[in-house]
Amino acid sequence: MPSSDIVVIGGGANGLACAIRLARGGARVTLLEAEPEVGGGATTVEFAPGYRVSGLAHLVHGLDARLVAATDLAGQGFRATDPLPTTLPGADPLTVPAAGGGPGDWSTLMDRLGRHATRLAPLRSLPPPRLGAGNDWRALTGVGFGLARAGRADLRDLMRLILINVADVAEDELSDERLRALLAFDATLGAWAGPRSPGTLLLYLNRLALGGARAPMGGMGRLAAALRAAAEGAGVTIRTAARVTAIAVAGDRARGVTLATGETLRADHVVSALCARTTLEGLVGPAHLDTGTVRRIAAMPFHGGAAKLHIALTGAPGFGADLRHRFVLAPSVDAVERAFNPVKYGEVPDRPVAEVLVPTAHDPSLAPEGHHVLSVIAQFAPHAPKDPDAAKAAFTRAVLSVLEQAAPGLSGQIAHVETLMPADIAARYGLRGGSWHHGDLAAERMLFLRPFPEAARYRAPLPGLWLASAATHPGGGVTGTAGWNAAEALLKEAA
Amino acid sequence: MTALTHYETPIRPSPFAPRLDALNRHADWTPWSGWRSARSFGDVEMEVSAIRNGATLYDLSPMVKYRIAGPGAVAMLDRLTVRNVAGLPVGRVHYTAWCDDRGHLLDDGTLFRLRADEFRLCCQERHLPWLLDSAQGFDVEIAEVTVEIAALALQGPCSASVLGAAGFDVSGLKPFGIAAAGDIMVSRTGFTGDLGYEVWTPAGQALALWDRLMAAGAPWGLRPIGSAALDVARIEAGFIVAGADFVPAEQALREDRAMSPLELGLGWMIDWDKGHFNGRRALLAERETGGRRALVGLEIEGNIGAEGAIVYLDKRREVGTVTSACWSPTTKKSLALAHLDWKHRESDRLWVEIYALRELRYVRLMERARVVPRPFLDLPRRRATPPGAF
Numbered sequence: 001m002p003s004s005d006i007v008v009i010g011g012g013a014n015g016l017a018c019a020i021r022l023a024r025g026g027a028r029v030t031l032l033e034a035e036p037e038v039g040g041g042a043t044t045v046e047f048a049p050g051y052r053v054s055g056l057a058h059l060v061h062g063l064d065a066r067l068v069a070a071t072d073l074a075g076q077g078f079r080a081t082d083p084l085p086t087t088l089p090g091a092d093p094l095t096v097p098a099a100g101g102g103p104g105d106w107s108t109l110m111d112r113l114g115r116h117a118t119r120l121a122p123l124r125s126l127p128p129p130r131l132g133a134g135n136d137w138r139a140l141t142g143v144g145f146g147l148a149r150a151g152r153a154d155l156r157d158l159m160r161l162i163l164i165n166v167a168d169v170a171e172d173e174l175s176d177e178r179l180r181a182l183l184a185f186d187a188t189l190g191a192w193a194g195p196r197s198p199g200t201l202l203l204y205l206n207r208l209a210l211g212g213a214r215a216p217m218g219g220m221g222r223l224a225a226a227l228r229a230a231a232e233g234a235g236v237t238i239r240t241a242a243r244v245t246a247i248a249v250a251g252d253r254a255r256g257v258t259l260a261t262g263e264t265l266r267a268d269h270v271v272s273a274l275c276a277r278t279t280l281e282g283l284v285g286p287a288h289l290d291t292g293t294v295r296r297i298a299a300m301p302f303h304g305g306a307a308k309l310h311i312a313l314t315g316a317p318g319f320g321a322d323l324r325h326r327f328v329l330a331p332s333v334d335a336v337e338r339a340f341n342p343v344k345y346g347e348v349p350d351r352p353v354a355e356v357l358v359p360t361a362h363d364p365s366l367a368p369e370g371h372h373v374l375s376v377i378a379q380f381a382p383h384a385p386k387d388p389d390a391a392k393a394a395f396t397r398a399v400l401s402v403l404e405q406a407a408p409g410l411s412g413q414i415a416h417v418e419t420l421m422p423a424d425i426a427a428r429y430g431l432r433g434g435s436w437h438h439g440d441l442a443a444e445r446m447l448f449l450r451p452f453p454e455a456a457r458y459r460a461p462l463p464g465l466w467l468a469s470a471a472t473h474p475g476g477g478v479t480g481t482a483g484w485n486a487a488e489a490l491l492k493e494a495a
Numbered sequence: 496m497t498a499l500t501h502y503e504t505p506i507r508p509s510p511f512a513p514r515l516d517a518l519n520r521h522a523d524w525t526p527w528s529g530w531r532s533a534r535s536f537g538d539v540e541m542e543v544s545a546i547r548n549g550a551t552l553y554d555l556s557p558m559v560k561y562r563i564a565g566p567g568a569v570a571m572l573d574r575l576t577v578r579n580v581a582g583l584p585v586g587r588v589h590y591t592a593w594c595d596d597r598g599h600l601l602d603d604g605t606l607f608r609l610r611a612d613e614f615r616l617c618c619q620e621r622h623l624p625w626l627l628d629s630a631q632g633f634d635v636e637i638a639e640v641t642v643e644i645a646a647l648a649l650q651g652p653c654s655a656s657v658l659g660a661a662g663f664d665v666s667g668l669k670p671f672g673i674a675a676a677g678d679i680m681v682s683r684t685g686f687t688g689d690l691g692y693e694v695w696t697p698a699g700q701a702l703a704l705w706d707r708l709m710a711a712g713a714p715w716g717l718r719p720i721g722s723a724a725l726d727v728a729r730i731e732a733g734f735i736v737a738g739a740d741f742v743p744a745e746q747a748l749r750e751d752r753a754m755s756p757l758e759l760g761l762g763w764m765i766d767w768d769k770g771h772f773n774g775r776r777a778l779l780a781e782r783e784t785g786g787r788r789a790l791v792g793l794e795i796e797g798n799i800g801a802e803g804a805i806v807y808l809d810k811r812r813e814v815g816t817v818t819s820a821c822w823s824p825t826t827k828k829s830l831a832l833a834h835l836d837w838k839h840r841e842s843d844r845l846w847v848e849i850y851a852l853r854e855l856r857y858v859r860l861m862e863r864a865r866v867v868p869r870p871f872l873d874l875p876r877r878r879a880t881p882p883g884a885f
Contacts, residue, residue: 252771286632287574290773292596295628454596463776 004030004237006490007257007267009244009283010430010469012040015273016227017067017480018468021487022271023234024070027494030265031236032257034243034430039224040273041429041436042478048416051312051373052366054220056420056429056436057478058357058375059084059326062210063223064481066125071230078226081362083212087325088178089406095321096182098212109173109183110208116158117208119146124209124474124481127457127489128447162202163443167195167333177332184337185330185353189377190476192303192440194340195333199443206441210477213326215362220478227480247272247283247465254284254464269464269490273483275432276300276439276451276460276471284462293461296452300471301445304422304434305343307352307381309399311374312367312416316358317407323361323372329354329406336379343380348394352402354378371415376403383422383434392421437476438469447473458486459493466490506531509556510645510701514709518719525722528619530557533721540824542724546687547825550653550712551720555646555693556701559621562640564613567633572606572614575629575773577756579766583608588671588684591764592756593622594774598781599744599753601625602737603761605684607673615640619737625745629773645701649708650691650728653715655882658692661711665692666881679704686725688732690876690883715885727821730830733792733869735759740790740818740832751787758786758837760869789840790818792869795829795847796862798822804847806833810861814839817847823871830871831864841866 008019011033019031037043045055060080083098096102102110122143129135147155161169166187170180184195187204194200216223232238243260247270256266272279277297286294319327330336330353339349360372367373378399385391396419404411422434431438439451448456451471460467468486470476507530509515518536525534532554535542545551563572572580578591585608592603604618616626626637649657658665663681668674673682678697685691696704709717729736737743744753755778756762765778795801800822806815820831831847839845849860876883 252775281632287570288771290596290776291575291625291629292773294631298628298631 004028004265004267006030006269006271007032007265008271008273008468009257009279010040010273011035011038011228011238011240012273012469013042013224013227013478013480014468014470014483014486015040015271016224016231016483017064018271018273018483018487019236020067020070020227020231020234021484022491023231023236025487025491027491029236030267031231031238032242032244032259032265033238033240036241037221037224038228038238038240039221041431042220042224044219044221045310047310047418048312050368051310051371051416052219053310053359053373053375054216056308056425057220058215058359058377059213060216060220060223060478061213062477062479062481064125064479064484066484067480071227073223073226073230076226076229078222079217080214081217081324083214084324084326086182087319087321087327088182089319089321089327089329090178090331092178093320094176094178095325096179103176103179105174106176106179109169112157113205114208115150115154116161117205119143119150119158120205121209122146123447125485127485128450128473130448130457163199164201165196165198166200166204167337169201170195170333181330181332181336182328184333185328185355188336188340189355189379190306190436191442192301192305193442194337196337202443202446203441206474210479215324215357215359217363219359219363219366223478244283246285247279249284249288249462252288252463254462269466269494271466271468271486271490272460273468274430276455276467276469277302277432278430279467280460284460284465288462290461293454296454300451301440302383302433302435303440304383304425304431304436305340305380306434306436307378307395307399307422308420308425309374309376309378309396310418311376311403311414313372313374313410313413314415315370315413316372317374317410317413319356319358319407323358327356327406329356329402340380343382346382346385348382348385348391348398349380350398352378352380352395352398354399354402356403356406374403381421383426388421388423392419395419395421436470438471441475446475450475458489505529509554510698511554511556511647511705513702514705515554515719523721527557527722528559528621532557533719535721535723536719539721539723539727542718542720543727543824545716545718545720546651546689546724546728548652550649550651550657550715550717551724552705552708552712552717553648553650553720553725555648556644556698558617558641558646559619560639560641560644561616561623561626562613562638563616563626563635565633565635566612567635568612568614571630571633571635572616573769573772574633575626576606577761577765577772577774578606579769580606581769585609585611586673588673588682592761594756594778595744595753596774596777597744597753598755598774598777599747600741600756600759600761601744603735607682609673620743620745643698644695645698645704646693646695647704647708648685648687648691648693650685650687650689652690652876652883652885653717654691656884657708657712657715657717660714661707669880670878686732686734687728688734688870688872688877689728689874690879726819727823730819730821730832731823731825731870731872733832733871735790735832736819754788754790754834755781755786757781758788759790786837788815788834789837791833791835791840791866792871793817793831793833793845793847793864794867794871795820795831795864797829797860799829799849799851799860799862801829801831801847801849801862804831804849806835806864807846807848807861808839808842809844810846814842814845826872828871829862
């Protein structure tokens with residue numbers, strides 16, 4: 001039976017980041033990926049003959065600085081653009097620069113929120129603080145000192161904002177409805193929340209802490225390939241098409257894994273970068289867990305509300321701006337809220353809101369010459385509609401209608417459309433409920449509450465098992481931060 | 496839709512109520528988990544005496560009962576409870592306990608193995624949500640059968656003779672054994688520490704069982720008893736009661752009030768080697784560090800029952816609380832169960848402060864207390880098989 005110090009399950013950004021950190025820490029690491037390619041939600045797919053696009057995530061946003069420093073991604077052939085400006089198309093289009101500037105009140109608000117985000121950002125790369133003993137007080141003191149140095153006015157402002165809804169802030173601080181809509185859209189992108197849901201400003205601060213969003217050349221699959229090369233360079237053994245069906249438990253400890261082929265791998269530690277619920281309920285099984293823990297796991301919310309659309313175009317779309325921009329189709333705060341209302345009842349909104357990229361504007365090789373692809377994240381799509389096929393058709397129609405309005409004539413250019421509803425995303429990427437964050441990212445599921453208190457510091461409620469997916473702090477996005485943090489926690493204990 | 500009329504009967508009568516009502520001429524009732532239960536039938540002292548010298552009937556119907564059955568029942572119960580269920584033979588019963596994730600006691604009770612894959616769990620508190628959540632991942636069905644099954648505790652040295660006269664041959668039935676006679680099941684179990692049995696019947700046949708036992712038991716003076724007499728007997732036997740001697744973990748409002756089986760003196764029943772069970776990791780850690788409080792048995796000087804008394808070290812420092820106590824007519828001693836601070840659980844410098852209300856004035860007593868092993872009363876007739884023909 002082959003053995004390894006550590007087996008990492010799941011080859012997404014978090015699994016790869018975790019494996020890289022562990023290998024650099026001296027462990028013998030085997031990473032197991034069920035699919036033929038690593039990458040998880042970071043992938044490039046050919047969705048129609050000759051048309052390629054990032055299969056799920058489509059921006060490099062918040063890639064962990066420790067991971068970047070430890071890997072020569074450029075040397076592995078990975079390149080991304082500078083942070084993208086955002087354009088709000090329409091009769092009166094408006095472009096907001098990637099960082100700093102923009103209209104007066106927007107710029108003032110971004111400075112203010114940016115200060116808060118910068119002070120909170122270090123929390124992302126720490127294990128979540130614990131109520132009570134066992135904290136890394138030196139690191140936490142740094143965060144606390146940063147907040148204290150902010151001064152009373154800023155701290156009071158942060159306390160006021162931290163659980164507020166983003167719509168109130170938008171309406172208080174911004175005069176231009178288009179900018180209010182942009183703030184409301186970005187705060188709720190990927191969330192199960194409308195702009196008037198509490199805690200949405202906090203989600204925006206988290207987004208700001210990720211820094212600028214950059215477009216990957218060749219799609220997100222290139223990033224996955226570069227991370228794979230970096231992992232192998234660090235000594236990680238990577239096995240693809242290796243689906244784990246069970247985590248072996250003996251003597252009340254995770255001892256290894258069993259693959260779909262029946263093969264078993266022994267390990268001193270097992271790290272799962274899969275969905276925490278799938279890991280614990282499915283791979284470990286309730287028999288090895290306490291009933292209270294089983295209850296916690298069953299209570300984890302998985303409300304995917306974002307759909308992904310890939311559209312092949314025979315010509316350049318007419319968004320009325322530089323196609324290398326990020327386009328946000330959200331005319332008003334109310335429009336975002338109205339797009340959220342129906343999904344609460346499993347229904348499809350008439351006017352979805354969307355983030356649109358034209359990847360071929362950065363890398364023309366993704367489509368036949370002169371042709372383009374659109375990569376669209378559209379909200380809000382129901383994750384469990386009564387009639388999935390009808391919902392998918394209706395949602396696709398609604399998105400295409402919104403796109404046609406933003407880029408007149410687009411309908412006539414369409415060669416192919418692929419829609420991934422949350423259920424499709426769940427099936428294709430193992431994201432339960434279509435939740436991009438492996439469980440809702442919301443104030444009540446952050447820090448020591450993510451995924452639930454007993455598993456908040458990457459240590460699963462089973463000795464020898466660690467959780468490293470976006471289900472853990474600090475949550476989702478192709479960042480590798482949770483995976484890196486998990487590796488740090490494991491190495492600290494093993495030392 | 497089921498008519499919701501339960502609120503019209505806030506306290507439920509037992510299937511034996513027609514007989515109990517006629518006998519309980521003092522109407523000395525007490526609620527038990529939503530049921531009407533007799534506190535006494537008029538003379539607690541005579542009822543205690545009958546438990547130790549004759550034969551008694553106690554209505555057990557309000558006891559919460561669950562049916563747990565299916566191919567995964569053994570594995571599910573081994574995960575739920577601290578004792579080894581796989582090792583419990585069919586037709587046997589064991590006393591057991593179950594814990595939450597933190598190793599704190601949710602309840603104790605008796606587990607009956609009726610068939611290879613069918614069990615009955617009897618306990619004080621209701622646990623259906625916990626049981627159902629504990630059944631996730633196991634091929635097992637769980638249902639509460641409290642209402643469907645009526646039961647009587649037939650306890651006392653003459654109980655085997657009464658059963659024999661009623662046509663139940665229990666001469667070969669060992670302690671914690673089960674025997675079936677048609678729809679009726681007899682188990683050699685009880686809460687008195689004496690020779691005794693529990694007789695289980697479908698609720699519809701309850702009155703017939705009552706009449707059959709009372710008629711057969713007349714020559715032995717078989718008499719009904721209430722919870723007051725039973726409480727004396729169970730203290731003599733050293734048994735603990737949920738809500739009196741421990742706070743079930745799901746009900747504890749204060750974080751430090753829930754207790755572990757190690758603290759409650761139930762460590763002997765934990766099977767550490769059977770695989771995972773609820774609370775095992777927390778209990779393993781506690782086994783290393785020790786608990787916070789310990790339940791002990793106390794013998795107290797004097798003849799005044801020490802209910803609710805405070806326990807002191809050297810008459811000065813408060814180190815514990817009496818949770819159950821009585822003057823024990825059988826041992827002729829003042830007995831108590833008490834919680835002590837863990838480090839004083841074996842101290843020989845303990846005193847209890849008793850406040851005895853005497854004609855509207857408290858008489859304060861400070862009596863010496865000795866920690867003694869439980870049970871306080873160990874009767875060979877409880878174990879003898881065949882049982883003595885008293």
